[in-house]
Amino acid sequence: MTPRFWLLLPSRALMALLFAAPMVIVVAYSLLTRGAYGGQGEPWTWENYARLLDPLYGEIVLKSFWIAALSTALCLVLGFPLALFIARARSRKTLWLGLVTLPFWTSFLVRTYAWMFLLRDTGLINTILLGLGLIAEPLPLLYNDAAVVLGLVYGYLPFMVLPIYAVLERLDPWLLEAAEDLGAKPWQVVRRVVVPLAKPGMAAGSVLVFVPCLGAYLTPDLMGGGKSILIGNVIQNQFTTARDWPFGAALSIVLMAIVMALLWVALRKSRGAEGGLL
Amino acid sequence: MPVLSVRGVTKEFPGHRAVDDVSFDVEQGQLFALLGPSGCGKTTTLRMIAGFETPDAGEISVNGAPITHLPPYERRVNTVFQNYALFPHLTARQNVEFGLRYNRDAAHTVDAILDLVQMGHKASSRPTQLSGGEKQRVALARSLVLAPDVLLLDEPLAALDPNLRKQVRGELKALQRRTGVTFLMVTHDQEEALSMADTVAVMNAGRLEQVGPPEELYVRPRTRFVAGFLGAVNWIDGIGVRPEAVRVSRDGDLGRESIVTAITFLGNCVHVEAELAVGVKIVCEIPRLQSDFQKGDRIRVWWRECDEMRPEA
């Protein structure tokens, strides 16, 4: 056995045993039937996949897409100016960059909870508004779709800012001077030169935000409180309360397939432009 | 017995044959130059001698013992890399000491070698604090301290400032003479090879075109390629004549008649471009002080027979 064999063995074993094998079993389960006591067994069937054609689940899938798309769009709109600011900063770029990534390093759960603390009926915002007499009853800021989008945007904004910043950073400053020389005002320079050139970064950022949002579980669960159910929540539910493992397995495979299809398309498109994804 | 012997070495990469049946010997104490344009296979040959590539065919021996399939760390051959490859996390002294751990019977001390390359005063510096020339000296010291049978140098002057090169050329040559170590250097610069080497081997498209002392290659090139690579040549009726060998005069009846078509001032010399009556151009190189020719002048050009080059190929 060559040294290379031993170097790769731990990782290969880990991935084979804890990633590949489990996926195979999930595929297998997705084709079985729910057992009497919550397990699974014969007969083999396509029924779990057929159930997904039910409009109820179709609605959930569409809703998940919608929320993921909305979150991504908001991240794009909010993140681009921030990336532009950091790229243009004359000094202390690492500081500005660090301030964007620092929240990302701290706990996602804590950050989600922080918003719950602010938005709850007994949360800070409502307490202040009630105290000031601006409202008579607490506003239902939490436990709805808007809160979920807020939570997702808050959580994944850094994933949009960093790739855009990376592209803007490499932008040739002479191009901007040339545009100004030809008569474009600062805002027009951004719109007509900077934004088009930043497209690869925006594309990469969009993928990095959209994919996790599509499969999100924690944010819709906490911020949506059971009223905002996305694909991730349904899947988790099948393996805990609903105890329908084969159906959950089928749903997981479908989600995986959607994610992989999206990535394949994104990779194809980026192969033309320079830069690419990761 | 030659210290390095390369016999019938061939190396193929997908798509092309980088080194094609190359054979040469290097004698002990020589400075040997492997010269050729980029892509000719000289660097691949060097890497096979160092042990980073394995020949598909042929044998390489050092002092008679074959080393063709030995890994680099078992060869008594060391390399000075083009960008020096000094270990950034070690000081100059630690770099030089690096190989001693595996060669306990090395003949030299670190201090002696550092003094030899005049880097004793910067022994505690890190590579990032050193200039290009200083890095090269540390790289040399790192290899020389192990007293290799052959020292390989990959384009030693390429990474240096152009105005430093002439000076370093002399220093390298002096170092080689003083240590007596056999140097094998790879370069694409014919001026470097001609001025530094005892023996030059010219390579082209994987094949060895000619091996010999610099002057022999320059005056009696065996192929058209060698002739053209080592300097400018005028080809007249299948015979080659170097511009500096062409004599020019206003009158007399030697050689042929021609009309000056252009004068190019090059500083210390002048290139007189003339058209022979036949419709063939010739370039003559004349020291500046001897030239007062103008465009349109009628001149006579001739050369000695011993200055003619008749390559075989």
Place this chain on the structure above:
Amino acid sequence: MKRGLALYAAVAYAFLHLPLLILAAFSFNSSKYTVWEGLSLVWYRALWDDARLLESAWNSVLIGVLATIAATAAGTLAAYATWKRRARWLEGSLYLSLVTPEVVTGVSLLVFYQWVFRFLDVRLGLHTVVAAHIMFSLAYVVVVVMARLKTMDRSLEEAALDLGATEWQTFLRVTLPQLAPAIGTAALLVFAISFDDYVITSLVAGVDSETLPMVIYTMARKGVSPSVNAISTIITVSIGIMTLTAERWRRA
């Protein structure tokens, strides 16, 4: 426009940091309610009395340390081997594990474990969590270490071989020192991700092995206890300090 951009940036940074700062501020609030009553450390002291919380915190640290050591070691070696010569299957599966939604990863592991338990007398516990964490952290280590390897001068290794070092000696004396900062960053990343993980852990942890995120989740769902503010602040500050120290150490 520059002023507008700076103003926007200020608002954006406030958006990013205010929630956590407010949370931290209220963790020192003596009142249980969201009305400020006075500075107090009562909720921090309450943490100390919460046995369930302490035990889960200890579990999270233990899991984090074990996962960090294993994933960083395995990932570094894999990145090195792959840098020398591509390993298509491994690279593909690592990339796939990065893009797989956490729910799916957690669910697949749960399914796998339960299937394995038919043949072995084992149950869900700390060991299943550690294994899961090592697996999903592996890709991160490989990405970080590989990024550094790609900027490393290959001729450094050749120089070491040339001077007499074997491949293994070369790796130890030349390559590893070059990789040290990247390995440090990767280790920190693994610990942070492992410590914070809820989705996958909750699915494969079983009954007796609760982690801190699981406890915080339950408390957050109930919505009442302000000690969540305190523990959240501690976590944020700790990881923040670790990150900053690592950056300082990396620059030196």
